[in-house]
Amino acid sequence: GENVEQHPSTLSVQEGDSAVIKCTYSDSASNYFPWYKQELGKGPQLIIDIRSNVGEKKDQRIAVTLNKTAKHFSLHITETQPEDSAVYFCAARTGFQKLVFGTGTRLLVSP
């Protein structure tokens, strides 16, 4: 079955810096890759997603890139702000099967 690895587990940046979180997946048939943001005490919220027929997608300060050959995808956050501090989860899905989640990255943005 699918396996998703996520790195780093913790990431500390200064406000205004960029942050990059990377995930690798094992199933070459996976075709959908969402990213979730979880604030303390809340449920995860979808922030951006990408499908296998697209290499990059942007939404204001966040972007996701996908390299199907290498089977990895990354979340990029530019001009980080303290409110970006949260836990971020990547996930991968093959067709109609269940999402498989990464282990999460705790991002801390210091003022």
Added chain:
Amino acid sequence: DGGITQSPKYLFRKEGQNVTLSCEQNLNHDAMYWYRQDPGQGLRLIYYSQIVNDFQKGDIAEGYSVSREKKESFPLTVTSAQKNPTAFYLCASSVLWVSYGYTFGSGTRLTVV
């Protein structure tokens, strides 16, 4: 507004008691899921259901039970057989036949006292 509602937000359980966590969605989603999250940890799948009156065990089903009598509802019972139930429980739902992400509820924090 469409969404997924979990209740209660906080729940306290005495040793040996069963407790039931509620999850309701009005998104007309076919599939529903229960996850457990321990402090600083990832998401572990407990049970999931793709259709009414049918559900499957996830990775950590022991000590838990579910039912799916209505499309909108997927309650989770934490039984006395679950030895370490203190955790944050998340319910999610999704469209089944299209490859989209999940919509999560706001979670229930269960504490054994």
